[in-house]
Amino acid sequence: MDFTFTEEQEMFRKAAREFAEVKLTPWVAEMEASGKVCDAVVKALAEAEMMAVTIPEEYGGLGLGYMARMIALEEISRISVATAMMLQVFALGIEPIVKFGNDAQKSKYLPGMATGERLSTTAVTEPTGGSDPTGGRTTYRKDGDHYIINGRKCFITNAHIADTLTILAKDEADPKAFTTFLIEKDMPGFKATHEENKIGMRGCNTGELSFEDLRVSKGQIVGAEGKGLRVAMAAIGDVGRGGMVGCAIGLQAACLEASLKFAKERILYGKPISQLQSIQNKLAEMKIDLDAGRLLAYRAAFLQDKGQNASNEFAVAKYFTTEAAQKAAKMAVDIHGGYGCMVEYPVTRYLRDAFVLGPSAGTSDIMKIIVARWVLS
Ligand SMILES: Cc1cc2nc3c(=O)[nH]c(=O)nc-3n(C[C@H](O)[C@H](O)[C@H](O)COP(=O)(O)OP(=O)(O)OC[C@H]3O[C@@H](n4cnc5c(N)ncnc54)[C@H](O)[C@@H]3O)c2cc1C
Structure with missing residues (x-):
């Protein structure tokens, strides 16, 4: 194994360190006091193309890979763990589309995610326990070519700022079958509800989501139906x-x-x-x-x-x-x-x-x- 970083990775670390020290340091105290996401920080991350790191170039990303992402998170967390957490969960929302999305989903979602205009997250945890995702009670039922989703998620990073969310739900008719759906924040029946007040990572949003008869089309399924876990x-x-x-x-x-x-x-x-x-x-x-x-x-x-x-x-x-x-x-x-x-x-x-x-x-x-x-x- 070669432990030497490439020249590109070394340059990326230098740029990420400078970005964190110059652009994030001024906002740390405000984020700590308010316990809220700072818009200026999201904007700075987008301008520095931090959301684009793991997105393939053909969809407007930088395609730099996961080592570069690790370097960026390390440097950002050195200054603001809350900001690194927010950024890391944007990538968690991006990954299901990159790895399991179809061409239409990739073309629709990834370019906006790369520029930071479309923020994302993945929501699995429910009040019934995060360690056992199969115990979740969010369900879907088929309605022709559509699906009706009902349930709740908790402790979701970026819950109140995400535009597109990948959520896990189980089939009402077969509790062993789970499917992941892409939800958009303005879909009727979807709401980001309670916002948590955390002891730490205060500049990063964590909260609950509610789905009440949320109707989505088949085209919003990521990966295969029933293989969402x-x-x-x-x-x-x-x-x-x-x-x-x-x-x-x-x-x-x-x-x-x-x-x-x-x-x-x-x-x-x-x-x-x-x-x-x-x-x-x-x-x-x-x-x-x-x-x-x-x-x-x-x-x-x-x-x-x-x-x-x-x-x-x-x-x-x-x-x-x-x-x-x-x-x-x-x-x-x-x-x-x-x-x-x-x-x-x-x-x-x-x-x-x-x-x-x-x-x-x-x-x-x-x-x-x-x-x-x-x-x-
Ligand atoms: C700041 C923050 C951000 C988060 N962001 C997200 C997010 O974006 N999306 C998302 O889906 N989730 C998110 N989560 C949820 C996180 O994944 C869960 O909190 C975690 O999986 C634990 O679940 P839980 O809190 O329900 O604890 P529980 O699962 O109820 O666990 C309680 C205790 O039991 C222990 N335990 C559980 N099972 C076992 C076992 N088999 N053997 C031994 N001990 C066990 C646990 O270690 C823990 O000590 C976030 C959580 C936090 C705190």
């Missing part, structure tokens, strides 16, 4: 989990950088605390976890770019990096002493953001189940 899980397994990994390693890097800065500046006993062994141990652990997390992330993205299934590798990476980000955020707060409890220090935000990384796209318990299945197979 495969479509939804393929998107969540590689793109959703890969996205969370990008968010997590960016946050790990931010924790290490803030800790290094503070440890070099804070003087105790007449010298910087960076000279204390217990502080050095924490910095070393953060660096070891960051390097390990990056390697796991890049291994999975490398396989994904080769067109291989990387769901197991992403489960390993998702478990490791989100747990490591939580550990790094706690160590960063600890290194800051009393200052680590004061909101003007970014480490307080990192700690809150780190805990939101856990459940999104599957909890650590679920990642361990996937990994155990892998080693036992």
Whole structure:
């Protein structure tokens, strides 16, 4: 395996870092205070063509692939985990169309998604439990050439800003058959309802969706009828989990950088605390976890770019990096002493953001189940 990034990838990282530092930093405080998506941030992401990264060039995308996406998410998350989360879920909405959509769906949806005029998401989770998507109660029934959908989704990223949503529903007549549908926000019977108030990732929207006798045509099915679990899980397994990994390693890097800065500046006993062994141990652990997390992330993205299934590798990476980000955020707060409890220090935000990384796209318990299945197979 070659661990060297291409010249194009190095340039992309440089551009993504500069974009995040210059265009996102000014909005972080406002997003934290309001707990809302900032329109200027969505506009900046669109202008920087961040939504276009995984979309094929023939549909107006950049076609740069999944390693480039990982790099972009890492750099954006280093400045704003909330923004990286929002961006990662746009791609989660894009993926089912790229991988399973027909030509008409690709031509209709992807160009607008690439420019950022059409925002997207994928909605699987329901109040009956996200870890078991088969327990969902959103159903569809056939009505001639149409389908009538009824139900509810919860904890959906971009719920209130998405124009196009891929949703999973089960056949009323056969609870084992699931189908994924493309929904547009102005379809009668569709509503984004409750908006969550989260402890972290506050600049990213999370909320509930309701479907009341929502009537859609056959042309809105993504993939084959009755095979929707495969479509939804393929998107969540590689793109959703890969996205969370990008968010997590960016946050790990931010924790290490803030800790290094503070440890070099804070003087105790007449010298910087960076000279204390217990502080050095924490910095070393953060660096070891960051390097390990990056390697796991890049291994999975490398396989994904080769067109291989990387769901197991992403489960390993998702478990490791989100747990490591939580550990790094706690160590960063600890290194800051009393200052680590004061909101003007970014480490307080990192700690809150780190805990939101856990459940999104599957909890650590679920990642361990996937990994155990892998080693036992
Ligand atoms: C910020 C945020 C954004 C999200 N965005 C989206 C989105 O865009 N689209 C979407 O569809 N979903 C989204 N989700 C939902 C997310 O995927 C679910 O929260 C997650 O899958 C867990 O489901 P749950 O919250 O219902 O917890 P539950 O499934 O109820 O789990 C509760 C507890 O039981 C444990 N558990 C469950 N099953 C097992 C098992 N078999 N063995 C051992 N322990 C188990 C879990 O680990 C957890 O500790 C988002 C969640 C968050 C927090």
